[in-house]
Amino acid sequence: MAQDNAGTFDPTDPHGFHANDTHGHVILSPFTLISVLVALMIFTILTVFASRFEVWAAEAFNMEIPQWVNVAIAMSIAVVKGVLVLMFFMQLKYDTPLNTIIFATCLLAFAAFLGFTALDLFTRDSIDREREGEIQAGGMLTEHTRYEEVFNEKTGEWERTKVRLGGGTSIFDRAKNRPRSPDEQRVSGHHEEAAEFSSANRTVRMTGLHLFAPKDEHGESHAGESHDSGEEGGHDEESGDDGH
Amino acid sequence: MSTIDTPKERQPLWQRMKHSHHFRSHDEEFDACKIGMWLFLTTEVLLFSGFFCAYAIFRAKYPEAFQNGAHHLDWRWGSLNTGILLLSSFTIAYSIRCAQTNNQFWLKFNLLFTAFCGLAFAGIKFALEYGPKWAQGKRPGAWFDYPNAENASEPMWWSIYYMATGTHLAHVLIGTAVIFVIWYRATKGMYGPKHYTGVEITGLYWHLVDLIWIFLFPLLYLIH
Numbered sequence: 001m002a003q004d005n006a007g008t009f010d011p012t013d014p015h016g017f018h019a020n021d022t023h024g025h026v027i028l029s030p031f032t033l034i035s036v037l038v039a040l041m042i043f044t045i046l047t048v049f050a051s052r053f054e055v056w057a058a059e060a061f062n063m064e065i066p067q068w069v070n071v072a073i074a075m076s077i078a079v080v081k082g083v084l085v086l087m088f089f090m091q092l093k094y095d096t097p098l099n100t101i102i103f104a105t106c107l108l109a110f111a112a113f114l115g116f117t118a119l120d121l122f123t124r125d126s127i128d129r130e131r132e133g134e135i136q137a138g139g140m141l142t143e144h145t146r147y148e149e150v151f152n153e154k155t156g157e158w159e160r161t162k163v164r165l166g167g168g169t170s171i172f173d174r175a176k177n178r179p180r181s182p183d184e185q186r187v188s189g190h191h192e193e194a195a196e197f198s199s200a201n202r203t204v205r206m207t208g209l210h211l212f213a214p215k216d217e218h219g220e221s222h223a224g225e226s227h228d229s230g231e232e233g234g235h236d237e238e239s240g241d242d243g244h
Numbered sequence: 245m246s247t248i249d250t251p252k253e254r255q256p257l258w259q260r261m262k263h264s265h266h267f268r269s270h271d272e273e274f275d276a277c278k279i280g281m282w283l284f285l286t287t288e289v290l291l292f293s294g295f296f297c298a299y300a301i302f303r304a305k306y307p308e309a310f311q312n313g314a315h316h317l318d319w320r321w322g323s324l325n326t327g328i329l330l331l332s333s334f335t336i337a338y339s340i341r342c343a344q345t346n347n348q349f350w351l352k353f354n355l356l357f358t359a360f361c362g363l364a365f366a367g368i369k370f371a372l373e374y375g376p377k378w379a380q381g382k383r384p385g386a387w388f389d390y391p392n393a394e395n396a397s398e399p400m401w402w403s404i405y406y407m408a409t410g411t412h413l414a415h416v417l418i419g420t421a422v423i424f425v426i427w428y429r430a431t432k433g434m435y436g437p438k439h440y441t442g443v444e445i446t447g448l449y450w451h452l453v454d455l456i457w458i459f460l461f462p463l464l465y466l467i468h
Contacts, residue, residue: 025274025344027341027344027345028337030341033337034334036334037330040333044326044327047462048323048466051462051468052319054468055468067467070466070468071467074462074466074467075462078458078461078462082455082458082459085333085451085454086451089333089334098279099278102283103282103286103289106285106290110289113290113293113297114297117297118297118300118304121301121304122304170396171399172393172395172396172397173396175381175388175391176391176393178391180391
């Protein structure tokens with residue numbers, strides 16, 4: 001090892017650059033390793049608890065915590081956990097600074113990538129008015145119009161004409177309206193899902209099978225006739241709305 | 245050194261390992277390998293940065309779909325998998341210590357334990373998350389077939405979910421396979437205080453897999 005040669009002339013290392021190289025050979029104590037593991041576990045419990053607390057607060061007290069708080073807490077904890085892993089498990093704290101510089105440069109590239117891609121997110125309407133606000137359900141293209149130059153043979157001139165794009169059935173609509181066998185309906189887990197659907201930001205009453213019941217060729221909904229008929233009668237009016 | 249008196253063929257393998265001829269010493273080889281691994285890890289981070297970028301932008305543009313989507317994921321399985329990965333990260337860090345202190349039994353034990361943690365992660369992912377979701381029609385993009393979706397952009401949420409976690413899962417499986425190889429080499433006595441480069445850089449890779457999951461877990465399961 002390099003240390004053995006300290007003090008004597010080493011023809012492969014005439015200037016002694018590597019004579020006392022011991023970096024990268026730190027032996028971490030069990031105490032350090034276990035402490036880091038415990039800290040990581042505690043932070044995991046903390047971030048899960050924060051997220052659950054938000055749901056619980058919304059359900060129990062109808063208290064809506066803004067979404068950015070949720071995002072800020074979750075991401076701060078993730079960053080702390082990430083730094084712990086990088087510093088101790090990946091030993092950047094004890095390593096040559098070059099490895100840290102390599103990794104930091106990569107994060108800088110990531111920040112530039114994310115930043116410049118997201119640059120126009122909230123200013124898209126400054127050029128195209130129709131891009132204002134949120135993207136419409138089903139995508140903007142379903143209702144999108146654009147202008148094309150079309151040659152009019154009668155007048156012998158080029159004219160601007162409106163062309164409608166898209167407007168076909170979306171994947172969403174197809175999934176919603178596809179007829180399903182009772183077996184498939186069971187697998188889709190309509191009733192299992194019901195409980196999952198209330199959240200901090202909104203509460204949704206799942207109408208499940210009744211809302212998107214398969215229809216026959218006359219367009220009539222068969223809600224309530226399937227295997228789980230005779231549940232709460234409140235669903236009937238919704239299936240009636242949907243059928244026509 | 246007492247090992248000088250021992251005949252070469254009776255020394256453990258890690259003492260007989262030679263560094264490549266183009267390196268000056270074991271140390272130099274070790275440092276070069278480590279820098280190479282770090283450079284590779286940066287490319288991995290940039291690979292996943294694509295998913296993080298897509299997630300951020302689509303989340304900003306389709307907040308409803310992402311909120312609905314997050315509610316379909318069970319935070320309990322996500323938390324369990326996070327715990328498994330953190331524990332495995334600890335055991336592989338410990339296995340490096342064991343190699344440095346020539347603790348051969350615990351070196352092998354920790355490596356094997358880490359590999360089985362990787363398998364457990366993949367098992368939970370396939371059997372309890374991907375399987376039931378795929379059967380219910382919660383599939384990415386064009387395969388989407390879930391009748392109870394409320395937002396027309398939910399197929400895209402599932403695309404992001406499957407691509408991000410799927411790519412991460414591929415890394416877990418590759419890492420697990422590599423750790424099994426390292427464990428097999430450890431059973432042959434290849435790693436010890438003088439030579440543990442393989443354990444070290446495999447550990448770095450595994451920690452990166454853990455690091456990516458540390459960010460994927462709150463983004464997909466916890467934020468709603």
